[in-house]
Amino acid sequence: MRVVGTVLAATLVALVVLPMVALVLGAAPADWVAALRHPMLRPALGLSVVSTGVSLAVIVIGGTPLAWWIARSPGVAARATELLVDLPVVLPPAVVGVALLQAFGRRGLLGPALDGIGVHLPFSPAAVVLAQVVVASPFFVQAAVSAFRGVDADGMIVARTLGASPGRAFLTVALPLALPGLAAGAALAGARAFGEFGATLVFAGNLTGRTQSMPLAIYTALESDIGLAVVLSLLQASVGVALLILLRMSSVRRP
Amino acid sequence: MSVWIRLHAQLGTLALDVALDWTDRPLALIGPNGSGKTTLLRIIAGAARAERGVIVVGDRVLYRSVDGIDLPSEERHVGYLPQGHGLFPHLSVRANVAFGLRHLPRAERLSRVRVALETVDLLALQDARPSELSGGQQQTVALVRALVTEPELMLLDEPLAAMDATNRRALRSVLGARLQGRPAIVVTHDARDVAALGADVCVLEEGEIVQRGSLFALRADPQTAFVAEFVGQGTAG
Numbered sequence: 001m002r003v004v005g006t007v008l009a010a011t012l013v014a015l016v017v018l019p020m021v022a023l024v025l026g027a028a029p030a031d032w033v034a035a036l037r038h039p040m041l042r043p044a045l046g047l048s049v050v051s052t053g054v055s056l057a058v059i060v061i062g063g064t065p066l067a068w069w070i071a072r073s074p075g076v077a078a079r080a081t082e083l084l085v086d087l088p089v090v091l092p093p094a095v096v097g098v099a100l101l102q103a104f105g106r107r108g109l110l111g112p113a114l115d116g117i118g119v120h121l122p123f124s125p126a127a128v129v130l131a132q133v134v135v136a137s138p139f140f141v142q143a144a145v146s147a148f149r150g151v152d153a154d155g156m157i158v159a160r161t162l163g164a165s166p167g168r169a170f171l172t173v174a175l176p177l178a179l180p181g182l183a184a185g186a187a188l189a190g191a192r193a194f195g196e197f198g199a200t201l202v203f204a205g206n207l208t209g210r211t212q213s214m215p216l217a218i219y220t221a222l223e224s225d226i227g228l229a230v231v232l233s234l235l236q237a238s239v240g241v242a243l244l245i246l247l248r249m250s251s252v253r254r255p
Numbered sequence: 256m257s258v259w260i261r262l263h264a265q266l267g268t269l270a271l272d273v274a275l276d277w278t279d280r281p282l283a284l285i286g287p288n289g290s291g292k293t294t295l296l297r298i299i300a301g302a303a304r305a306e307r308g309v310i311v312v313g314d315r316v317l318y319r320s321v322d323g324i325d326l327p328s329e330e331r332h333v334g335y336l337p338q339g340h341g342l343f344p345h346l347s348v349r350a351n352v353a354f355g356l357r358h359l360p361r362a363e364r365l366s367r368v369r370v371a372l373e374t375v376d377l378l379a380l381q382d383a384r385p386s387e388l389s390g391g392q393q394q395t396v397a398l399v400r401a402l403v404t405e406p407e408l409m410l411l412d413e414p415l416a417a418m419d420a421t422n423r424r425a426l427r428s429v430l431g432a433r434l435q436g437r438p439a440i441v442v443t444h445d446a447r448d449v450a451a452l453g454a455d456v457c458v459l460e461e462g463e464i465v466q467r468g469s470l471f472a473l474r475a476d477p478q479t480a481f482v483a484e485f486v487g488q489g490t491a492g
Contacts, residue, residue: 164357165327
């Protein structure tokens with residue numbers, strides 16, 4: 001029984017790790033040189049880094065008060081909102097992309113209104129950010145809600161009786177206590193945003209130098225140059241891993 | 256300082272109906288679990304809502320439903336000690352005690368914290384985190400943290416509950432000394448706490464005060480089975 005379990009577990013590990021190993025082995029030095037000079041790389045990497053930074057900022061700035069409210073409010077509205085913001089996790093990204101088009105596209109729900117003030121979201125860098133925000137925010141909000149639920153309610157009452165306004169009690173007690181959870185959630189959301197593909201392709205398109213983020217550049221490279229695709233994939237993976245390590249480290253440090 | 260409380264609140268199926276007034280000493284609040292003791296403290300602290308009523312401490316109205324007065328917790332000058340101390344785990348003992356003194360200049364703040372910790376012999380632990388303290392030390396720091404802001408009414412929710420016998424005795428005498436002559440409500444399950452505080456007892460059952468008086472009076476004429484049980488345990492201690 002134990003042997004069977006070990007074999008099954010090892011098989012799964014192999015299935016997960018083998019592609020990564022193949023990826024690392026698949027890049028010849030010549031591929032690296034060619035890829036690093038390729039005109040597609042810089043704009044794609046630049047767009048990915050900047051758009052992920054912007055979406056992460058949007059997610060954290062909006063998601064923190066949202067998560068606090070969800071964690072503290074006993075009402076039905078909070079439970080319903082909690083469910084709604086989780087929705088993108090179970091929706092395929094392509095569906096999110098179509099939904100975004102239906103909302104912000106030229107003929108979408110808000111399309112005419114946006115058109116009236118001269119804003120055209122689809123197939124713009126802003127669309128890349130929007131797609132990332134929708135797809136990645138549940139990961140941050142979920143983590144933040146559970147971190148805030150862990151903050152002792154009595155401690156918050158004590159802070160208030162000691163003269164702290166609600167805002168100060170939040171900043172000096174709740175936020176520091178929830179910070180490790182918030183950072184872990186931000187790391188997950190950042191990684192998810194950085195790898196966003198499906199919703200971006202549908203809603204923002206694949207325009208080199210404008211909406212072509214790294215995952216889309218990899219997709220494009222695959223059609224012509226597998227070596228380029230492999231190197232781009234490795235770059236994408238390493239930036240993602242670096243981001244994760246950085247955020248995890250910052251969450252471990254004690255205040 | 257006198258305290259005057261009239262409160263009505265609906266907690267699920269339980270209707271809390273309380274009328275209390277007393278002056279310049281601790282009042283022991285006893286009652287079975289679920290009788291509304293913690294909620295009553297939270298309402299007085301401004302952390303839970305009442306339907307209607309009045310809370311007056313000295314000449315300050317903290318809450319009065321008829322004219323819509325409902326001071327936020329931070330303006331009530333009430334000290335609250337929850338069950339399980341409520342110390343901030345990410346702050347040192349010193350920072351915990353200094354938390355309520357932010358309005359003071361730094362030098363005065365630090366000297367007040369120093370004096371407060373000195374009187375309970377905990378100055379040596381001022382840089383420690385709450386998790387490094389014993390249960391009795393944690394409760395003492397929590398008590399000092401509340402008292403250092405000079406609240407006009409202290410609310411203590413089972414301050415001795417999670418303590419071993421030695422710590423309990425030590426902290427009981429600290430409580431007795433520090434709450435002397437102050438308006439306070441102390442929730443307890445132990446008649447020895449009542450004796451140490453020299454407090455009157457107020458019995459809350461199913462949201463209503465069923466008996467009130469000295470320990471002696473309760474012993475002489477217990478009105479409910481719970482009171483009889485409570486004072487019976489007291490004779491053994």
